[in-house]
Amino acid sequence: MTLFQDPGFNFSGLLALGASGYGAGEVGEVLTAANAINKAGLSAQTYTQTFKKLGDQLLKTPEGGESGRETTRSRALRAAQYYAQALFFVLGSDDPGSEEQLYRAGRDAWDTFCRMCDPAPVRDSVPYGQTPLPVWFFRQNDSGGRRPTVILTNGSDGQNVDMWTYGVSAALERGWNALVYDGPGQGQLLFVDRVTFTPRWETVVTPLVDWLVARSDVDADKIALTGLSMGGDLAPRAAAFEQRIAALVAMPGTLTPWLGFPQQIREILTPDKDETNNIWNREVVPELPPAAAATIKKRMEPFSVQAMLDAREGKMFTDFYTPAQRIRALDISNVVGRIKAPTLVLDYEFEQFYPGQPRQMFDKLTAPKEYVKLTAATGAQLHCSPMAPQEHCEVVFDWLQETLSAR
Numbered sequence: 503m504t505l506f507q508d509p510g511f512n513f514s515g516l517l518a519l520g521a522s523g524y525g526a527g528e529v530g531e532v533l534t535a536a537n538a539i540n541k542a543g544l545s546a547q548t549y550t551q552t553f554k555k556l557g558d559q560l561l562k563t564p565e566g567g568e569s570g571r572e573t574t575r576s577r578a579l580r581a582a583q584y585y586a587q588a589l590f591f592v593l594g595s596d597d598p599g600s601e602e603q604l605y606r607a608g609r610d611a612w613d614t615f616c617r618m619c620d621p622a623p624v625r626d627s628v629p630y631g632q633t634p635l636p637v638w639f640f641r642q643n644d645s646g647g648r649r650p651t652v653i654l655t656n657g658s659d660g661q662n663v664d665m666w667t668y669g670v671s672a673a674l675e676r677g678w679n680a681l682v683y684d685g686p687g688q689g690q691l692l693f694v695d696r697v698t699f700t701p702r703w704e705t706v707v708t709p710l711v712d713w714l715v716a717r718s719d720v721d722a723d724k725i726a727l728t729g730l731s732m733g734g735d736l737a738p739r740a741a742a743f744e745q746r747i748a749a750l751v752a753m754p755g756t757l758t759p760w761l762g763f764p765q766q767i768r769e770i771l772t773p774d775k776d777e778t779n780n781i782w783n784r785e786v787v788p789e790l791p792p793a794a795a796a797t798i799k800k801r802m803e804p805f806s807v808q809a810m811l812d813a814r815e816g817k818m819f820t821d822f823y824t825p826a827q828r829i830r831a832l833d834i835s836n837v838v839g840r841i842k843a844p845t846l847v848l849d850y851e852f853e854q855f856y857p858g859q860p861r862q863m864f865d866k867l868t869a870p871k872e873y874v875k876l877t878a879a880t881g882a883q884l885h886c887s888p889m890a891p892q893e894h895c896e897v898v899f900d901w902l903q904e905t906l907s908a909r
Contacts, residue, residue, distance in 0.1 A: 503881070503889065505536040506544050509854070510797065511591075516888035518553075518587055521667040523892045525576060526583045531556060535584075546594030546796055549587070554604065557584040561611060575618030579663065582611040586661040593803070593813045594796025601814050605693040612662045628683070628713045630706060633695045637710070638662070638682040641719060642674050650724035650906055651679040653710055655740075656688055657731025658699070658759070658804050668730050668753070668886070672895035676903065679720060683710060685736070687804035696807045701831040707740035707747075715746070724748055724906045727843075728898065731886055734848075734856075735759050735832055738863070742840040749905045751898050753886060754856055755847035755863030758833045760826075762855045763801070771830075775823040782822035790818070805829055838863060844870040846901045848894075851875060851883040872901065 505515040515536055521527040535552050542548040560581040563569065569577065585608030592601050616623050621644050627634035642649070654669040656662075665682045673680035684690045685706045687699030700706065707727065715722040728751040729737025735756035741747045760768065770781045790798070795818055803810035805825035812819045819825075845867055849860035864873040874897055876882035882890035 514590055518583055520889045520891050521583055524667045524671045526579050526663050526667045528580055546591040547596050549591050550595040553584045553587040557581040571618055575615055578611045578615040582608050582663040586663055593799045598816050599814045602693050628709050630709055633697050636684050636690050640670050640680045642677055646719050648721040649679050651714055651720045652726045653681045655729040655733035655737045657733045667891045672899050676899055692804055698805050703736040703740040704743035708744050711746050723909050726902050732759050735834055739834045741843050742837040747843045749902055750843045750845040753848045755860035756856045757835045757859050757863050760830045771826045778823040779821055783820055787818050838866040839868050841869045844905050847873045849875040850885055850887055851877040853885055855885050
């Protein structure tokens with residue numbers, strides 16, 4: 503299970519490799535890229551450069567003539583994956599200022615894929631504050647019959663292509679509708695519109711539910727909500743207040759995203775903004791190795807536009823206090839007990855970001871609940887089971903179908 507010796511790069515590479523089961527990657531392409539990166543010397547630069555080049559190649563006309571519709575669709579989906587791989591590490595590369603351009607390349611590939619689907623997903627913008635939420639509504643066909651529908655919530659740094667791997671394809675196979683969206687701090691809203699995360703995720707999900715229940719092809723009594731990665735915090739928060747959610751899946755259950763940051767980073771946060779930022783700028787930043795600096799830039803940018811803009815200029819942000827407090831505000835420990843919808847909490851053997859939190863969430867739930875831990879016995883270990891998304895989706899959708907069949 504080792505593509506790269508560095509755990510961060512390895513986890514991302516495994517996500518691309520595992521996505522091959524749903525067509526959002528190709529085993530040979532990913533392994534060839536991994537070999538090329540290792541041969542050149544693993545770094546953010548070689549990783550970003552190699553996967554961007556792979557995405558570019560897939561969108562070019564292949565040798566021998568024009569691609570057919572299905573080939574174009576397939577290649578665009580894989581390109582979206584590889585651009586997402588490059589995007590994740592671009593802030594540590596030689597060209598951090600290309601972040602938005604790289605996001606747009608991945609988004610264009612995703613939109614090309616969507617246009618080629620049959621039927622193509624319904625595209626729309628759902629009202630949210632001053633910045634509408636882009637949505638993609640996937641259906642199995644145009645029959646118009648009311649169907650169960652799943653709202654798929656991404657995490658703090660995933661892209662739309664991840665929602666294909668962790669829900670859309672599996673939903674369509676089972677006759678469900680699936681809604682993909684960018685919320686604040688995600689995708690278009692972050693990289694283009696510059697809107698950061700909100701701790702009140704119910705204000706994001708409620709307009710999505712409003713949009714769905716107005717459709718004639720949605721069974722309003724069978725709307726499920728899932729949350730992947732940090733979405734395992736966002737989706738439960740929304741379900742605690744949005745009572746039209748019929749079933750909830752936290753993947754994994756996450757109560758306190760702040761605990762996913764290294765302890766030595768968390769310890770510098772004090773109640774005083776000036777004191778905190780003085781410690782950050784005088785004691786922490788000068789000692790950060792380049793790789794660690796790139797990681798902290800990436801993890802903080804969804805919570806601070808200034809941190810994102812500084813990172814694109816190759817600089818470290820100076821205000822640590824503000825984004826840190828925004829992350830702390832995502833703690834949902836005190837609202838989980840409000841959830842009424844039946845809830846599935848997933849956990850993963852060797853969970854590296856939120857260890858112990860799924861079981862803690864499960865214990866706090868008062869709604870009908872189930873806890874499932876995916877393990878190394880079937881290669882489903884690590885955060886979000888990067889090597890086993892098909893098994894992951896089987897667990898989720900078998901539970902959803904059984905749970906909603908009685909409604």
